[in-house]
Amino acid sequence: MGGGLTGTPTPPQGPGPAAAVVGPAPYPAAFFDRPVLAVAPDLLGATVRHGPVAVRITEVEAYGGLDDPASHAFRGPTPRAAVMFGPPGRAYVYLSYGIHWCLNIVCGPVGEGTAVLLRAGEVIAGREAVQACWPKLAARDLARGPGRLGRVLGVVASLTATPVTGGGPLVVHPSPLAGELGDGRGPADAVPGAAGKRIERGPRVGITAATGRPWRFWLVGEPSVSAARPRHRRR
């Protein structure tokens, strides 16, 4: 894993309502209070939970602050982007193309304005209910793409600015054993976090500015990551 903070974090939370949830402790705010380019790859393999649904993150993008023309924070703390300049470890939710609610996690110290966009993942809890809602989608496609990921998790505007470090409706934590997916993999095959997985990086997608920055990160070999699928090249 990366340097320093990626080990098992010390849970800052005492017992409370959130303690009833079984699983690893959430990442503390200090995990997100680092350069966004350090946090982004460290989030690969982590889990986002909202109610009964949990997604294991397989693809992310880093967005900078005033220095990143592709970032919503580029124009400063406008009403929409103000959350990005707030404390790290909180959700930044925005409406994409008038249709899709997409989820970011704010990073860095207050005033920096950086965040990680969660672009794709694998549904590892609540999958039956999710599948029932979108029966035409293959399991690997349920949370593929930021719009679908947000949709599966039930991300809505009111979640913006809520902490993901515990005590809020959204929680990000180190990935538990993936065995609960029930897709043939037993707990013995489960991979905690991104351990054993290769991480690749490349340009961000869907943007028109700063396209040269390789600020997109993904787990190699994950079906939910479109870039991981070898493109059939014509001869």
Place this chain on the structure above:
DNA sequence: ATTATGATCGTCT
């Protein structure tokens, strides 16, 4: 297989 287009609305100019 790839390409084109409509949906739909908050945000910023």
Place this chain on the structure above:
DNA sequence: GACGATCATAATG
């Protein structure tokens, strides 16, 4: 008033 950090569907090779 224009433009998206996108997706689903339809048309076409």
